[in-house]
Amino acid sequence: MTGFKADDIAKVCLEKFKSLPKNGKPENGKQWTVLAAFVQENQNEDQETMLKVVSLATGTTCIGSSQMDPTGKILHDCHAEVLARRAFTRYLFWEISKIQTSNNPSIFVHSEENKCLKLKEGISFHFYTSQTPCGDASIFPIKTQNFQKDSSFIVKKRAGTDDGSPCLKHRRLENLDDNFSGGLSYASENDLNRTGAKSVPGETADKLGEGLDYHEVGVLRIKPGRGIPTNSMSCSDKMLKWNLVGCQGSIISIVLNQPIYLKSIVIGKCTSNFQALQRALANRFDISGCENELKDSTFRHNRPEILLSGLEFEFSKPVSSDSLLKPCGSSFVWCDVLPCSCEVVAKNGYRLGAVKKTQGLPQSVCRVSRYSMFEQFTKVLQDLKMKNFATNVETELLPEMDYSQMKALSKCYLSTWKVLRNNCLENWLQHDRSLDNFTLDK
Template identity: 40%
Template sequence: MNASTGSKSLADQVARLCYSHFDNLPKKGKPLQGREWTIVAAFVQRTAKKVNSNLSLKVVSMGTGSKCVGQSKLSHDGDLLNDSHAEILARRGFLRYLYHHMEMAASGKESDIFVVDPKTRKFTQKEEISFLFFSSHTPCGDASIIVKEPMKTESGCTEEVLQPTNGSISHRDEEPPLKLPRLEIQDVHRTGAKCVEGGPQDLKHPGIDHHIVGALRTKPGRGDQTLSMSCSDKLAKWNILGIQGSLLMNFLSKPVYVSHIIIGKCHFSQSVMERALITRFESAVNQIQNTKFMQHKPEISQSQLNFRFGKQIDDENCQVQPCPSSIIWCACPVKQLEVAVEGRKQGVTKKTQNQSSCHLDICKKNLFKKFLFLLSKFQVDDLPMHLKERRTDIQTMTYNQVKRLCTDYVQMWEKVRINILPTWTTKPTALTEFTVSLAANS
């Protein structure tokens, strides 16, 4: 089996596993067949078995959805999901999964994915464990700006499409023979994500020059514009800084990266995906990366299996509507499945939305609680040094203050912001100044 065949085989295997997992979830939160569509994304754990060289695959987190909250509706209490795109929800479920395994290891139980470094007291990912990322659809933003397939004209000719050049998509400007009709205007698939203010902007010309490529983008929202970056941009960031974020990085010796990114059957371009997630930032990253944070270059491939609730890829005028709800699932012993609508747990009312029992387990506030709970599971002498010194203070710190405890991560993120992602949106600091109490942890 050659590498290409193996990649295709793995892509279909992962897609089939994820679609089957989705089908086995309860009906609540799923799209209405024939009337609604959604996107499904998942993190898949791959275990290499040393005995017989076989691979074991299992879904460890999953998310569905395509909605986002506008900036005027953001919560100052960390109890609302700003971004409910499937990719982001799957990642948040994956954070819960990592917390669960860290809690096991900290309690002296064996974890499937982590070992403790005896010198640093930090967690290290086991060599035989790797993680794959799957999405039924190309990520919104730069990865979705794909040149459409050439269309035949009356003469039977097709228009030749060239690869992006110098940061923009172009096509060959040639006149057809005089006796033949002009070729139809070449076009690109559109993304709803908008270029960030202060950076390069879309030309919005007809056809192929509607979008520019390589620009940072924010997701569209219902009503006002969002502050959430496109999934293409977030995946690119995760390839540099890891999936785990700043809180979990306090306990890790190295970032957690994905080894493969697999996309389901949809509009897809290998070169565009590589540009959006890796190469558009590659030269700049090379100037600032270090031994801990280095741009990871996952293998990218596509499955040819359809998602039965996916948006019709051959009919852009399809009247099927996006599903308003989102499903979040993770392989944890409690609260495996949750359903969200407009960033909150389905069924929550204005009267109950401030009750801790009504908050989604993947919201900022509850993930912050999981960090403090994990901290409490350690004996003082077993904590990483920088946490041991601040252990008492941390309990009263704000979310924003705790996010800055891992100086390695913070310094690298600041370098990335300045040198690579200067127009990345900044949310008001007031949105991260909340505190939590472990006594309120449910």
């Protein structure tokens, strides 16, 4: 159990967002977005604790499958939860680089025993998002409101969605109360809050029926694209993966002695359902059948505490389907590193402001792209060697490696994920492996 309340964690995230530059943030009164953040909890020897936001992002966009980039320089998935996680990895790189610096201590220490790094005692992490993650966590029963305006008795019924496009149905009421005068009248009806994310091939398809029969619960889903279908798994699915193999990612697992799991997940004030969140993010799949294959692994099935905050993000998606607010097209990314802690991402996955002739050049590539993360981690490994820290990586081979070869060094992470996919997540959509064959520019 975390010692902090949901509002404590949400508050530091909202305050950090407000303190950052306005460029890339939504326009007041015109746009909405989603905010997500990683929060570090530090506990000292006296058991005193403090919270610190270490990465933060906004965003709601995702590029289509035909636009995916083999150079690693374009961000494919710009949902806030995913960008915050990428920025969190960049923060971890930064902390590794601070090892052995007395004036700016790192959250990591080196273990000579297994040639790996480990988190210092008393360090843990929380995750915050202002809106229910897209996908399975967004599917839950709701009471819909029917609006009756005049004697034509046309009713607008709103079924909630998570992708910014309201789902409106019109139907004619029959057998109204004799006393109805054509004014306002409200009725309740069982329905589902809906997600725009579609079931992946091989999973049970949605029924698309009325009310509670619209969605299939518990299945793996891909994000809805705005036009071209995507190959990106929903945020509910990606967060489920964090609770199985950690939220540090694959390449940094090469130098860590164990994965980094979340202590809690905090959902801001929005339309949400506690049981759906628990199901989607932690309890959807039973991994007990994998225990023999994973018995010697440091990986486990993490079940973070799910907390609901009463604090609302100022740019949250409007509840009313009649709102004129539109989703913000750009994404804002920040992490606690120096220099260059902030950047803004355009819809096309490049840095905002990059003109067509510069796309693919260093000035257009975001620092949380796969290419940039590969470049940063290569420097991290070389830096560790210069500091005489032993690792399990032959740094002499780094200049000739492509990204897929770097990822392959994370043997324990990849073997664990393979076991989990084969036993529990057989239909998990994997991107084309050729997308990982890029190398760093000479």
